[in-house]
Amino acid sequence: MKKNYFKSKLFLKYIWSYLFILLIPLVLLTIFIYENAVSSLRSEIEQSRLNQLTQAMVIVDGRIKELNEIASRISYDTRLTPYRVHDPIYSGEAIQGLDQYKSTSSIIGELLLYFHKDEKIYSSKGLYDFDVFATSFSFESWPADKLYQDLNAVKYPTMRPADTVIKSSNIADSMLAYLIPITPNSPTPHGTVMYLIRESELTSLIDSILGNYQGLTYILDNEGHILVDNRQGEAMTSTAAKSLINLEPGIHEQTINGKAHSVVSVKSQKNGWTYVTAMPSAQFFSSVLHVRSFIILLFCIVVLVGAAIALVLARMQYQPISTLVEFAASKRKENRPRSDVADRGNELDRIRSALQEYSSRIDLQEPFARNHLLSMLLKYGNVHPELQQAFGLRFDRSNHFVAVIGSGDNGGSPTERQERVKMLNQIAFPELQAVGYGVELPQLDQLGIIFSFDLDGDEADVFNRVREIVEAMRSGLLAVTDDIPMIGVGTSYESPDQLNQSFIEACSAYELRSSAEPGAITYFEKLSDAPQHADWIPNNTLMKLAQSLKQGSYDVAVPIIGLAFQNLQTTQASALLTRCICFDLLNTMLKTASELGIHSVALDMAPAAIYGNSLDEIERTLLNLASRICNQVEQNNRKEEHSLMDRIAAYIDERYTDYSISLESVAFAFNVSPSHVSRSFKEKIGTNFIQYIWQKRLNVVIQQLKTTSDPLKDIILRVGYQDTPNFTRKFKKETGYTPGQYRKLFSENEQARRMSEFEDE
Known part of the structure; x- marks a missing residue:
């Protein structure tokens, strides 16, 4: 029985558990002694070094910030425009201006201004032909042609590592080059400001803060290149660096x-640079080495005593637990034989793993299912009470509206988008009696928010309450991100079944807003709703009609057209004005169809609308036209969706061996939202995203187990899977065998087949 105990992984885990419990006070006591006798001095010096290094970082960051500010001022200085610096009359004034800017920072060795495709470069000392400048300032690792290319191509501030510069006077100096495109933050810069900074300026600044010490100091940029190398008493190999x-x-x-x-x-946190110091531990550790040896010996004795006690307690407790293990094994749903010893005694682990696996699947799919429900609500306006409760959604308040938020930067990186979606997933403003639910729209750079709120006062205050809610949401966004959101807001309705109306209005407001200056909020209610004549259709109604057709929302388009004709029938407008109003509706629909590329439908239906004899006939024709446009939009969307999923599947087939591939990265690569990819991929391919990748990897592993003798770990790594134990568990769940068993079984079957063929011959 004793032997069986040690074959059980569960029993061994109990030994470790009790050992851990018993060792806690002893280990804490050991650590306490160690910290007081050995680590106090080390910790104090290291913390002091950390604080000094942080101070050095802050000061260097401040100097770099000064350089950025100087470049910004240069870009707006009228003396330093391309026209002025090229003008012989004003060029002297420009050079004087550069000299003034240079004097504002103590670390600038030389300040140069270059305009794209120019053959000259301007400095604080005078004007150079580019060839003369390249000769006067010869960089050891930066040839003249590469220098010219970088000056013309740089799009963001770039610091080049320290390089040996040989000046015309044959004086060699180690300098850094800092390139800043101007105008800063512009996607199309017209020039570059280049600072030459002596490496000694930065190293002396760091030394003045760190004081006297033996060791090394490096400044690394965000790509790992060594910008500054400061050595005190020792050198380091390139591999060690x-x-x-x-x-x-x-x-x-x-x-x-x-x-x-x-x-x-x-x-x-400002520029991503890393500041590193490396000090020999012997500087502060040699005096307490004998104390550390005593502590290690004491710790080993404590571990041995604790292990003996843990073994006794584990044996006492294993017997009742083994009964539970046998019960769990008898309830296994897998009808596969246990072919290895590891299965015996590891049942609880497998039960826990199964529960975690199913729980993770639920957690993974729940956000996408919730987003799908909210997307259907925006499209069709139907609320399902049962699903509301399942996903924690409530639409039992008095008013509801939709806002569409655009990031303005194509959604940002997958991480930034994920953080933004997580923040807006569910937000509440108790002081405004409002709650909001985020919806990922198919467009990567847009999010929808469905707001539901109660209004205690007069119904006339609805718009003011909507504005307060949107402003509160916008303030929350600005507090956590530098991106200025673009927001379109739909009308508030009393029934959640009308949220599709509010969504179309929010899209209309956002579409109008997207071409204007970023940062403002556009309310559909505040768009021009005053027609040129009392009988004409309001402009915002026509915009809403156009947006409903673009979204393929026939349910929203029908009441708009119906209400327009109802008003025509009740007014006393002349026959000519009535016909013109009908043409206004028709023109809006034809223009939208043309923008969508649906020309044949418009050509088929337009004559009937133009030559209709009665309002009823024209209304039926326009409704038929709206229906055909919406149906065509739906068909185009489905075709595009199928094509997109085919391209995504092909993309995965090419890259499934990349361990970093994920739903978010694939969605970002195709500029659509992750929830849209998850939902559409399952509908088109027939399996979910994660299972598809797993099946691709599993098939390759099975093939290589059959055809190669490579180690399992190497095979798993080749297909992009890094967790070997987890892969083994999933492999056994799929096939009934571990990878080793599968390879052995296939080898035996192959030998038996060959033997049978040999006997037949």
Whole structure:
């Protein structure tokens, strides 16, 4: 029985658990002694170094910020426009201006201004032909043609690592080059400001803060290139230097040049640079080495005693637990034979894994199912009470409206979009008695928010309450992101079944807004609703009609057309004016159809609408035209959806071996929302996104198990799966065998088949 205990992984886990429980007070006591005897000095010095390095980072960041501000002022300085600097009369004034800007920062070795495709470059000392400048300032690792290319192509501020510069006087100096495109933040810069900074300016600044120490200091850019290399008493190989690139901010221990070092790293949040110092541990650790040896010996004794006690307690507790394990094994739903010893004694792990797997599937699919429900609500305006409760949605308040939010930057990165969606998933404003639910729209750069609120006062205050809710939402967004949102807001309705109307209005408001200056909020109610004549159809109604056709929402288009003709029948307008009003509706529909590329439908239906004899006949014709446009939009969307899913499937087929592939990354690559990809992929392919990738990887692993003798870990890594134990569990669940068993079984079957063929011959 004793032997069986140690074959059980569950029993071994209990030993470790009790060992951990018993060792907690002893380990804490050991750590306390160690910290007081050994680590206090180390911690104090390292923390001081961290604070000093942080201070150095802040000061360097401040200097770089000064350079950015100077470049910004240069870009708006009328003395330094291309016209002025090329004018012989004003060029002297421009050079004087550059000299003034140079004097404002102590770290600038030279300040140069270059306009794209120009053969000259301007400095604080005078005007250079570009060839003369390249000769006067010869960079060891930056040839003249590459320098010319970088000056013309740089799109964002770029700091080049320290490089040896040989000036015309044959004086060599180590300098950094900082390139800033002007005008800053413009997608189409017209020139570049280049600062030449002596490396010694930065190293002396850092040394003045860090004080006297033996070690190394590096400044690395966000791509891991060494910008500044400052050595105090020792050097480092290139391989050892590269090992510092990916360190997380904080304090680390690392072996460098065969010696233990204390490495302190901080990272700037402004420009992504990493500041690293590496000090030999012997500087502060040699005096307490004998204490550390005593602590290690004491700790080993404590572990041995604790292990003996844990073994006794684990044996006492394993017997009742083994009964539970046998019961769990008898209730397994898998009807596969247990072919390895590992299965015995690991049942609880597999039960827990199964529960976690199903729970993770539910957690993964729930957001997409919830988003699909809200998308259907925006499209059709139907509310399902049962599903509301399942997803925690409530639309039992008195008023409802929809807002469409655009990021203005194509959605940002997948991480930024995910954070924005998570923030707006469900928001509440108790002081306004309002709650909002976020909806991912198919467009990657747009999100919809469905708001539901109660109104205590007069119904005339509805718009004011809507405005307060939208302003509160916008303030929340601006508090957590630098992106200025573009917002279109639909009309508030009393019934949630009319949310599709509000969504169309919000889209109309957003579409009008998208061509104007970013940052403002556009309310559909505030769009021009005054026709040129009392009998004409309001402009916002025509915009809403056009947007409903673009969305393929026939249910929204029908009441708009019906209400227009109802008003025509009740007014006393002349026959000519009535016909013109009908033409206004027809023109709106034909223009929308043309924008959508639906020309044949418009050509077929337009004559009947133009030559109709009665209002009823014209109304039926326009309704028929709206129906055909909406149906064509739906067909086009389905075709485009099928084509998109085919392209996504092909994209996955090419990249499924990439371990970083995910729903978010694929959605970002095709400029659509993750929820839209998840829903449409399942509908088109017949399986969900994750299962599709898993099946592709599983098929390749099975094939390689049959045809190669490569180690399982290598095969799994080749197909993009990094967690070998998890893959093994999933493989067994799919096939009934572990990968090793499967390979062995296939090999035996193949040998038996060959033997049978040999006997037949």
